[in-house]
Amino acid sequence: MSQSTDDKAQSISSHLAETRVFAPPEAFAAAATVDGDKYDALKKAGADNPEGYWAEAAEELVWKKKWSTVLDWQLPRSKWFKEGELNATDSCLDAHLSTWRANKAAIIWEGEPGDVRTLTYRQLHQDVCDFAGVLRAQGVEKGDRVAIYMPLVPEIAVAMLACARIGATHSVVFGGFSADSLRDRINDSECKVVLTADGGHRKGKVVHLKDIVDDACKDNSCPSVSRVIVLQRTGNEVAMQEGRDIWWHDALRKDDTLEDGGWTSVTVSTAVEAEHPLFILYTSGTTGKPKGVVHSTGGYMTGAKRSFEMVFDHKDEDVYWCSADAGWITGHSYVVYGPLAAGSTVFMYEGAPTYPEADRFWELIAKHKVSIFYTAPTAIRTFMRIGDAYVNKHDLSSLRVLGTVGEPINPEAWIWYRDVIGRGECPIVDTWWQTETGSMMIAPVPGAVPTMPGSATRPLPGLDIEVVRQDGSVCDDNEGGLLVVRQPWPSMMRTVWGDDERFKKTYWSQIDGYYFTGDGARRDENGNFWIMGRVDDVVNISGHRLGTMEVESALVGDTRVAESAVVARPDDITGQAIVAFVTLKSNQSPSEELKKSLKETVAKDIGAFARPAEIRFADALPKTRSGKIMRRLLRELATEGNVTGDTTSLEDLTVIAKLRGTDED
Secondary structure: OOHHHHHHHHHOOOOOOOOOOEOOOHHHHHHOOOOHHHHHHHHHHHHHOHHHHHHHHHOOOOEEEOOOEEEEEEOOEEEEEEOOEEOHHHHHHHHHHOOHHHHOEEEEEEOOOOOEEEEEHHHHHHHHHHHHHHHHHOOOOOOOEEEEEOOOOHHHHHHHHHHHHOOOEEEEOOOOOOHHHHHHHHHHHOOOEEEEEOOEEEOOEEEOHHHHHHHHHHHHOOOOOOEEEEEOOOOOOOOOOOOOEEEHHHHOOOOOOOOOOOOOOOOOOOOEEOOOOOEEEEEOOOOOOOEEEEEOOHHHHHHHHHHHHHHOOOOOOOEEEEOOOOOOHHHHHHHHHHHHHOOOEEEEEOOOOOOOOOOHHHHHHHHHOOOEEEEOHHHHHHHHHHOOHHHHOOOOOOOOEEEEOOOOOOHHHHHHHHHHHOOOOOOEEEOEOOOOOOOOOEOOOOOOOOEOOOOOEOEOOOOOEEEEOOOOOEOOOOOOEEEEEOOOOOOOOOEEOOOHHHHHHHHHOOOOOOEEEEEEEEEOOOOOEEEEEEOOOEEEEOOEEEEHHHHHHHHHOOOOEEEEEEEEEEEOOOEEEEEEEEEEOOOOOOOHHHHHHHHHHHHHHOOHHHOOOEEEEOOOOOEEOOOOEOHHHHHHHHHHOOOOOOOOOEOOOHHHHHHHOOOOO
8 A cells, every 4th residue: 555545544533523322212122123132142153253154144045055165265365155056036036935925015116207016026026037038038148247227117126136047147237327338338248138228217307228228339339239128118219220129028028939939937047156246336446447346146145135134124014215226236235135035125216306396205205104214325415405394294104214325424414314304213224335345334233233423333243344554453442544344254246357456456455464445434432433435535735634524524514504525626835725515505595604604614623724725605516316426526626627527427417517607715
């Protein structure tokens, strides 16, 4: 690791002390699946014998052949459940058919226009078996890669599971990515088939997905693609290329006269090795070329199922809603694989959180009696800004667990989420994990672990996570350092597709023997972890180094501010200067006086050196559809006054145009 990275890590210590502690709600704890005593026993088992702990968790899956060795660890190469064989769909679908869950709702889905569909486990199983047969008839075999570029409709889950059913490796590409981004991902993993739709609904408009696929594959620029299967969702006109394209419903027709000779439903799943790649999911990298994160089958499923059941205290009667798109890791682990393996009823919604009205999410929760809700901090801050009136229109009494994912949540948003959405009765599970980790790593177990606003609390059982210095030595309590994982875990990524050296260099060469997360953190005297953001998100002002998240938290701590994003720009005198983009609550108006007041708030909470050089008021911040703020774009705006990078994953493209015209201080 370079000295500059070490300096960054040493600087990320908290200037803001949060002391509020919330015990698990008494009524909730009394009925929790994992109470304090069971949690202590699980933690002890995971620490004393981690391989035994994970073997016990893996036993809950359906295996076609038992493993011979729990873990073969040759750093950085892990092989979990060696020589074991299974298929993910047996645990997600087949296992439920011999129980009462066969007729239980597996997926309840609502489209943006208001159309509703429900699939029981029996129906979902049939759809998956049938579409797996279609894929096989189109020439997809075990080990082939299939690209999925679809809206958030039930068929995206069917597509993922159908690939898994026959041992194909799926690569889901978020439906907001451009043709260039899609092309790069298809070519990197040499996908044989692309699954898409004519379009999807988003904020009252149609996203023309098939047109983007055509652009990506034009002029034979995706030579590995032999077939494009198109779901008819929106009914917009699309061009169908003869010999390559086929409608989803036509491919499903039982007709032996079809060009492909018909298909046979795959009632018996394909056995794959535990280490067989279940999926590839591309995530951003510092070089600009996305990393194809590879996840296994056996280890990934073990982590996804165990963490889902434990962190959400899942019960059979729950209706569970994770608002993430299936194109992100959260959608893989906690919309599809984890919940279905647990026999959950999963609610899915196609549209945006504030369309056609600002109360859309709360309307849906009340309508479908959602009991577990998992969303991003940026979405929560957006709802805070809109105001409580939209929440108070709806009966949210069905909610019993509230979760956050995607980035650290500031204490003010945490408290609002707890008090306004959860009525003070729902535990908040603030979860830290990554695309690379596959499943949750640090999170409270809601019936057992006291929570603190802004902290993801403690590592889950079976995981060895620590905050260390550059030399690997453990940091003292409340000393900022680097967040690492010191022992292998089942759902860890296996490699970067086609680039094993990049895998080793990015994740295993920074601190000898440890997986480097790229995040800075501190661990307090009670063992709670506080994630301070990426070590690269550090500002150096006249030799003072601090994480931008701390400035953001100070700004949002002001009752007039709904949301903030902080970046650095070069400064001739101080080296770097802080530029803060601030969105105000609906009852506030921008003014020079307010700018000065907010600067003083930061100076008071952190120190005079942290006072922002600029505060720019914004109606909205640039976000992806998953709710993450695109700070890279804000950094370009603050530094160069323009944005030249890829903006295809933006939720609202007009946000950048408005920010370009924002007056500077």
